[in-house]
Amino acid sequence: MSDTVHVRELTDDELTDAWNLGRHAFGSDPQPPPHATAAMPGLTRYGAFDHTGRLRGKAVDLHHEQWWSGRAVSAADVAGVAVAPEARGRGVARALLTGLLRGAHDRGAAVSALFPTVTAPYRACGWDVAGVLRTVDLPTVALPRHRPAPHLTVRAGTPADLPAVVALYERLARDRCGLLTRRGALFDRDYGGDSLPFDGLTLVEHDGQLAGYAGWDRGRGYGGDAVLTVEEVFACTADAARELVAVLASWHSVAPTLRLCLLDGDAISAHLPLEALREHEQQPWMHRPVDVTRAVAARGWPAHVRGHVEFRLTDELADWNTGTWRLEVADGEAQLTRVTAEAGLHLSVRGFALLYSGAGTARSVADAGLLRAAGTDPGALDLLASGGAAQLLDYF
Template sequence: MPATVHVRELSTDDLDAAWELGRIAFGSDPQRPAQTTATPAGLTRYGAFDDAGRLVGKAVDLHHDQWWSGRAVSAADVAGVAVAPEARGRGVGRALLTALLRGAHERGAAVSALYPTVAAPYRACGWEAAGVLRTVDLATAALPRHRPSADLVVRAGTVADLPAVTDLYERVTRHRNGMLTRRGELYDFFAADRGLPGDGLTLVERDGDLVGYVTWQRGRGYGADSVLTVDEALAVTPEAAREIVGVLGSWASVAPTLRLCPLDGDAVSTVLPLESARDHERDLWMHRPVDVARAVSARGWPAHARGVVDFGLTDALAEWNTGTWRLTVADGAAELTRVDGEADLRLDVRGFALLYAGAARARSVAQAGLLQCAGDADPTALDLLGVGGPAQLLDYF
């Protein structure tokens, strides 16, 4: 291909070529989903074109929000990155991601997450591995038996219950880090004509209030290889969690295997026999700041955390992040302000991503070469950046 590549937002006239490029890259079903012909609000599609005007690469900026300790942070989550076979290894992906980050910065995004098929190209662009979406298999018969609680009502959910399900999801996730809010124009678009998620929705209520739910896919057959796939199981009380697990355990005679994505430390996970879980699938996800100042000021911070630390930052793709910064944390809030001169601690943007997501401590980041310390500077001062705890995702995109 020519040495130059031209990146712009895709128009409706480009969607056929974009679909075909993605179909070839990901081995998708030849039947084209209806949503790929639409141009919904809440996402931006980018395309890279050669001098002849041929589409040779594409990427999508999903206008998500992520929960960070009780506050919604604007995100540019990346999906659908594909490069034509003949154009690979020639800087097309980097050009796409550079344009995507610039566009995301202009619209006010603060952070970005993605699921890579290969990590190296994204590391070269400033993303770093921060967590794993883990899908596990459990023997359904191993789930603890539970006598139904007299003060809880278990019933099948309907479409009318979905707003309450969304509210309960928010109660579980908003105090965590990295979880999608599942609100906004993009979610409204995909939910507009949607019925119930999966094959079934089971609700647990107390005095008419939703305290737990599980969405599930029945799968096929009832033999030894039958699997009940749980899309999501969340609860806000231990009693509701035990009720949900009891319902799932009742499938043992016709679905010997239960498949689900556990959420670390939540009410349902504390009831499951995770010691016997077998990994079915592991999806690595990566994180990076779009705008470091926004990423720090927009999120929630633990009220007990206090401190000040100066550090330098290098970001090759997002030059607005490069420079010397002062991090100040106090009273449940934080800010980054630019300061003059050089700091004794200097972060690569990937090191910032690890610390911000709570995926590593500063000394480990330094050992990885992503934090440079001048003289006898103590790298642990930058642990202040990750005091909110580890991030986690439950959504694949």
């Protein structure tokens, strides 16, 4: 097989072949869901074809947005990367990701995240591990029980409540870093339809306003191995958090295990017996800039941080990012401008990703070989990491 592949967007009549390629890679059900072989808004599907026109690999650019300190940043989140067994190790994935990044850049994306099955190929293409999506188990019986608060109303939610659910999620997510906005066509199917995206939805209201919710899937059985999976649980007050935890505790007789993903430092976590949790699953996620100027200018920055630093950036897949830059941060804003002077700090795109997402300090990035200081204090680049640590809660 020739090592040269051509990357382009897939046509509708090629989607079945792309599904089968992914099915073989990920062990999916032989019968594709309807959306897998039909045109879908909110994403771009790419294919890599060899010189004979055969599909050798595929990848999907999800047109997400991510919250970064109060601002929605356009993202090209990557999913469904698969390469035919006979074509692996021949640069197909690199060609796919290069084409995807160029297309994402052309449509205005600023950043990109993905969940890898293996990290090495993505690191070679500029992504790096920025965090871990942790799924934990708690003994339901260990949850504290509280008497119902008289000023709160607890009730089952319906599809008519989903706009309020989305609004509460946005209120809690927007001031953090990395969380998806859950806006747009890809989320309309789950949060804008006539059915719930969960088995059940529990709401906590105060004076008719939503103060907390839990979306859960019941699972099967009621014996010792029964699990209640909480797909998402959020509260904007301590009282609402206590109420939701008490509702979840009430499942102890039929679902001994509670399974959920927690948002670091949120109201729910503050009322859970975290000493009793057990790790169920850890899924690392990776990040990289699509366009460094957009990534810096589009996000929010801490209002108390001021400073500037110059550095040289190298990005082999996205050459528009390569160059010498001056980063200036002040008054909750930041910008990158090109400069012609030499810079003592030489940063790889992986190092940029780690700093931007708050996953490392300049010194730790330098220790990892992703930043060369050349006699300059690497700590100056901590300015790029001043936005705090990012987190993802949505698997894609």
